[in-house]
Amino acid sequence: MANIQEVAKKAGVSVATVSRVLNNNPSVTPKTRLKVENAIRDLDYEPSMLGRNLRNSESRLLLVLIPSISNPFYSDIINGIQNTAIANNYNILLCETNSSPERENIYFNMVKNKLADGVISMDPTVNMEKLTELAENHSIILCSEYEEGGSIPYVTINHELAAYHAVKHLIKLGNQKIALINSDEKFLYARQRRNGYERALKEFGLPLREEWIYHTHQLDFQDGVQAMRMLLRLDEKPTAVFAVSDTLAIGALKEINVCGLKAPDDIAVVGFDNISFSNMTNPTLTTIAQPMYKMGCTAANMLISIIRRNKVESMVLDHELIIRESTMG
Amino acid sequence: MANIQEVAKKAGVSVATVSRVLNNNPSVTPKTRLKVENAIRDLDYEPSMLGRNLRNSESRLLLVLIPSISNPFYSDIINGIQNTAIANNYNILLCETNSSPERENIYFNMVKNKLADGVISMDPTVNMEKLTELAENHSIILCSEYEEGGSIPYVTINHELAAYHAVKHLIKLGNQKIALINSDEKFLYARQRRNGYERALKEFGLPLREEWIYHTHQLDFQDGVQAMRMLLRLDEKPTAVFAVSDTLAIGALKEINVCGLKAPDDIAVVGFDNISFSNMTNPTLTTIAQPMYKMGCTAANMLISIIRRNKVESMVLDHELIIRESTMG
DNA sequence: GTGAAAGCGCTAACAA
DNA sequence: TTGTTAGCGCTTTCAC
Numbered sequence: 001m002a003n004i005q006e007v008a009k010k011a012g013v014s015v016a017t018v019s020r021v022l023n024n025n026p027s028v029t030p031k032t033r034l035k036v037e038n039a040i041r042d043l044d045y046e047p048s049m050l051g052r053n054l055r056n057s058e059s060r061l062l063l064v065l066i067p068s069i070s071n072p073f074y075s076d077i078i079n080g081i082q083n084t085a086i087a088n089n090y091n092i093l094l095c096e097t098n099s100s101p102e103r104e105n106i107y108f109n110m111v112k113n114k115l116a117d118g119v120i121s122m123d124p125t126v127n128m129e130k131l132t133e134l135a136e137n138h139s140i141i142l143c144s145e146y147e148e149g150g151s152i153p154y155v156t157i158n159h160e161l162a163a164y165h166a167v168k169h170l171i172k173l174g175n176q177k178i179a180l181i182n183s184d185e186k187f188l189y190a191r192q193r194r195n196g197y198e199r200a201l202k203e204f205g206l207p208l209r210e211e212w213i214y215h216t217h218q219l220d221f222q223d224g225v226q227a228m229r230m231l232l233r234l235d236e237k238p239t240a241v242f243a244v245s246d247t248l249a250i251g252a253l254k255e256i257n258v259c260g261l262k263a264p265d266d267i268a269v270v271g272f273d274n275i276s277f278s279n280m281t282n283p284t285l286t287t288i289a290q291p292m293y294k295m296g297c298t299a300a301n302m303l304i305s306i307i308r309r310n311k312v313e314s315m316v317l318d319h320e321l322i323i324r325e326s327t328m329g
Numbered sequence: 330m331a332n333i334q335e336v337a338k339k340a341g342v343s344v345a346t347v348s349r350v351l352n353n354n355p356s357v358t359p360k361t362r363l364k365v366e367n368a369i370r371d372l373d374y375e376p377s378m379l380g381r382n383l384r385n386s387e388s389r390l391l392l393v394l395i396p397s398i399s400n401p402f403y404s405d406i407i408n409g410i411q412n413t414a415i416a417n418n419y420n421i422l423l424c425e426t427n428s429s430p431e432r433e434n435i436y437f438n439m440v441k442n443k444l445a446d447g448v449i450s451m452d453p454t455v456n457m458e459k460l461t462e463l464a465e466n467h468s469i470i471l472c473s474e475y476e477e478g479g480s481i482p483y484v485t486i487n488h489e490l491a492a493y494h495a496v497k498h499l500i501k502l503g504n505q506k507i508a509l510i511n512s513d514e515k516f517l518y519a520r521q522r523r524n525g526y527e528r529a530l531k532e533f534g535l536p537l538r539e540e541w542i543y544h545t546h547q548l549d550f551q552d553g554v555q556a557m558r559m560l561l562r563l564d565e566k567p568t569a570v571f572a573v574s575d576t577l578a579i580g581a582l583k584e585i586n587v588c589g590l591k592a593p594d595d596i597a598v599v600g601f602d603n604i605s606f607s608n609m610t611n612p613t614l615t616t617i618a619q620p621m622y623k624m625g626c627t628a629a630n631m632l633i634s635i636i637r638r639n640k641v642e643s644m645v646l647d648h649e650l651i652i653r654e655s656t657m658g
Numbered sequence: 659g660t661g662a663a664a665g666c667g668c669t670a671a672c673a674a
Numbered sequence: 675t676t677g678t679t680a681g682c683g684c685t686t687t688c689a690c
Contacts, residue, residue, distance in 0.1 A: 001441065001466070003683055014661045019685055027659060046441040050383045051683025054666050059379065061422075069407050069423075070605065075399035082425060086435065093390075094398075094423040096411060106415070112330065112375040114667095137330070221609045250609055257611050276399065277606050280550045280579055282586050332667055343677045348669055356675060380667025383682050443683095662689085673678075 002043040004051075011039035022047055058117050062092045062303060063107055065121040067099050071219075072275040073245070073292075074122060077143065080296020081120060088304050090117070099125040111138050118303045121145075124187045139306040143299040144290075145189060146314070153306070155298045155315045159189045162288045162319040163196025163242065166270045169286070169321055170240040171204050173328075175268060179212040179238035181227040181248050183219055193244050193272070212238050216248060224251020232259055239267060240327075246271035246278045249285055253326065269326040283325030291317050331372040333380075340368035351376055387446050391421045391632060392436055394450040396428050400548075401604040402574070402621075403451060406472065409625020410449060417633050419446070428454040440467050447632045450474075453516045468635040472628040473619075474518060475643070482635070484627045484644045488518045491617045491648040492525025492571065495599045498615070498650055499569040500533050502657075504597060508541040508567035510556040510577050512548055522573050522601070541567050545577060553580020561588055568596060569656075575600035575607045578614055582655065598655040612654030620646050 004022075008015040013036060020028050021036040028036075039045075053059050062085055066074050078094065085092050093116060097103045104127060110116045111134060118139035121131060128147050134140060135152050146154035170178050180197045183190045194213070201208050211234055216223035224243060228251065231238055243249035249271030256263050263269050263283055271278055274289035295317055302312045333351075337344045342365060349357050350365040357365075368374070382388050391414055395403050407423065414421050422445060426432045433456060439445045440463060447468035450460060457476050463469060464481050475483030499507050509526045512519045523542070530537050540563055545552035553572060557580065560567055572578035578600030585592050592598050592612055600607055603618035624646055631641045 001443075005683080015684080016661060016663095016686080017659085020660085023685080029659065032659075046438060048683050049439070049442040049444040050379070050386065050388065051666095052685075054377075054379045054383045054668090054682090055684045055686085057379065057666065069398070070401065070404035072399065072401065078398050079425070086432075091422065091435075091439070093420065096408070103415075106420075109375060110378070110420070113378040114330075115378040221605070254609060254611060276550070277609075280583060280606075282583060282611060334667080344668080345670080345677060345679090346675090349676085352669080358675065361675080377667050380682095381669075383666090383684090384668045384670090386682065660690085662687105664685105664687085666684090668682090669680105671678105671680090674676085 001048075002045045004045075004047065007036065007039045007043055007045050010043060011035045057114060059115055060090050061116045062090050062300070063095050063110060063116045063119040064092050065095050065097055065104070065107060065119060065123045065126065067097055067123050067125060069094065069096050072277065073273050075276075076292035077122065077296040077299070080293040080298075081143075081300045082296075084297045084300035084304075088300075090300075090304065097123050097126070099123070101127060104130075108134055118307050120299045120303055124189070139303055141299050141303045141306065141312075143295060145187070148188065153302055153312045153314045155295055155302060155317065157290050157295075157317050157319045159192035160196040160199070162272070162290075163193035163244070164200045165196075165319070165321050166242050166272070166288055167197050167200035168203075169323070169327065170242065170268055170270060171200060171206065173240075173264075173268060175240035176206055177212070177236065177238040177240070178206070179214065179231050179241045181214050181216060181224065181231075181241060181243040181252060183216050183244055183248075185215065190244060197242060209236075211236075219245045219247055221247050221251040221254070224248035225255045226251075228252040228255035232256075232261075237267075240269070241267060242270045244272050246273045246275045246285060246287055249287070249326075250277065250281055253281055253283070253285065263326045264328065271326075274322055279324070281326075286324045286327040287322050289320045289322050291319070330377075331374045333374075333376065336365065336368045336372055336374050339372060340365045386443060388444055389419050390445045391419050391629070392424050392439060392445045392448040393421050394424050394426055394433070394436060394448060394452045394455065396426055396452050396454060398423065398425050401606065402602050404605075405621035406451065406625035406628070409622040409627075410472075410629045411625075413626045413629035413633075417629075419629075419633065426452050426454070428452070430456060433459075437463055447636050449628045449632055453518070468632055470628050470632045470635065470641075472624060474516070477517060482631055482641045482643045484624055484631060484646065486619050486624075486646050486648045488521035489525040489528070491601070491619075492522035492573070493529045494525075494648070494650050495571050495601070495617055496526050496529035497532075498652070498656065499571065499597055499599060500529060500535065502569075502593075502597060504569035505535055506541070506565065506567040507535070507569045507571060508543065508560050510543050510545060510553065510560075510570060510572040510581060512545055512573055512577075514544065519573060526571060538565075540565075548574045548576055550576050550580040550583070553577035553582075554584045555580075557581040557584035561585075561590075566596075569598070570596060571599045571601075573601050575602045575604045575614060575616055578616070578655075579606065579610055582610055582612070582614065592655045593657065600655075603651055608653070610655075615653045615656040616651050618649045618651050620648070
């Protein structure tokens with residue numbers, strides 16, 4: 001592949017002029033520009049990003065930290081990030097941390113190494129201390145999961161309110177005994193969603209029973225199956241379940257089915273996330289939709305703002321309750 | 330962030346020595362090494378990949394082209410690629426083409442621009458002509474989808490044989506009227522799977538009827554629903570269906586259910602891909618598993634070989650029929 | 659409007 | 675063993 005020197009020689013100009021043409025500098029005469037453009041075409045020249053990036057000390061690469069690619073929850077957010085990034089001449093590097101600190105370190109180093117210009121973290125297990133330290137000298141945004149009172153700007157939804165809406169929907173349908181399938185409460189969103197659940201119950205004077213709250217280890221389908229199995233073994237069975245993720249809810253639906261029960265007649269189920277499969281289950285799943293795509297766009301725009309040394313404000317976006325068959329048979 | 334000069338100054342050595350320490354060059358005395366390491370620590374120095382990459386004219390970044398992140402089919406392949414890449418000190422850039430030629434162009438240019446050292450393409454809609462041209466001067470591997478008689482090395486499975494196994498399984502269960510839900514036959518895998526389907530039917534002397542072959546536009550759940558709807562309207566309904574993707578099969582299952590029928594009693598269903606949700610449906614889905622993770626590792630290893638200017642051979646990996654409830658109620 | 663030259667941070671050939 | 679220096683490909687300042 002030709003370099004800028006060869007183009008300059010072929011066009012009979014200096015490398016500076018070639019560079020000007022490449023960067024659309026208006027001070028080049030049309031005639032010179034033409035000569036250069038011809039040389040570029042003849043030599044099939046493409047400017048090397050390596051040289052350009054070194055000179056400009058930027059990589060135009062954004063890191064997106066997610067725990068796992070296979071979690072469908074992130075798909076639309078990533079689409080939003082990606083489209084926004086490309087529109088601003090950035091590319092994204094999708095980084096799977098597998099919740100492993102070593103992996104995380106590799107990516108943090110890429111930022112320090114100037115191989116990336118900024119980070120959008122969606123990993124709830126991220127080492128917040130290290131990330132905050134990194135944020136002192138680099139551009140970082142939190143997306144979805146964030147830190148209360150932290151110094152890093154974030155974009156998220158109101159998890160407490162969303163959970164409140166989900167549970168209120170179940171109450172309005174006449175359910176009095178409502179269980180919560182929650183994930184580990186070391187995660188902020190889990191604590192917030194539990195708060196919303198409790199607030200709804202209290203507001204309607206419904207009992208709050210510890211045995212109706214099940215904590216799963218992960219967010220997998222099997223954890224939902226297991227959770228539902230335990231809830232169905234109780235003497236006083238719940239008539240409705242709010243699961244903090246669709247995968248858990250789909251697992252719960254499966255177990256309800258296996259036990260010969262029917263949703264929503266015997267037990268109503270609400271999930272969270274509106275993943276694409278939530279519309280394919282039988283019955284289809286009532287769930288809370290986060291504005292994924294918009295959240296991604298917002299996160300990317302915020303990050304690019306920070307990179308440009310502008311001030312940004314954290315944002316809280318709206319959610320939506322999507323009512324389907326699992327509560328309204 | 331400090332650069333190599335400042336470290337050299339602080340350690341009282343030359344930049345060459347610092348570089349040697351960074352690259353574990355054995356010719357540095359322990360004493361000097363210690364001085365340098367101290368300086369590095371004191372200044373919190375991290376070498377700039379930008380400088381290093383320009384000098385070595387490599388980016389240590391591999392491009393992975395997929396049509397869409399949200400397709401769960403790719404998750405495990407990507408995991409395999411990623412782990413192999415990281416083990417070899419490469420990182421991967423996940424590139425969603427959305428089957429758009431412009432997007433594709435952006436990524437092709439990244440390779441020409443030296444922003445990436447190679448490409449693994451899993452996009453069945455990729456412009457094979459352009460890719461082949463790119464492959465003349467750059468390192469490219471095809472994964473899963475490939476070109477018959479093409480010049481680019483690939484890793485894949487035997488789609489024809491896999492389809493043959495799936496259909497033979499249905500025949501062995503006593504099914505005589507077997508439908509095929511295929512995707513667009515502009516894709517090689519679709520043509521090959523159809524061949525496998527036909528070979529099985531012929532081998533057992535079963536009728537091959539055009540109205541039992543339905544071509545979908547996409548691979549979405551809804552396309553499966555639509556396909557099944559059409560098949561169930563036929564006068565002579567099939568008793569079994571082989572769908573060339575799990576998402577299609579899950580859509581088919583849904584429609585069977587909606588029509589008050591039961592799988593496998595009324596209609597048996599086999600999918601393809603063994604995506605994680607295929608185990609969560611009701612009934613769970615019989616399907617063909619491709620060795621996703623291994624395929625990813627193999628593709629990455631092949632690519633890295635090519636980058637190192639070694640010869641590589643295309644590979645065909647084994648598949649497996651996973652029998653679940655949708656055929657064996 | 660265009661060219662010469664410095665320099666981004668690093669590595670490696672060559673010299674000492 | 676260590677230092678000096680050229681140069682990877684590009685952009686940009688300063689002259690002209």
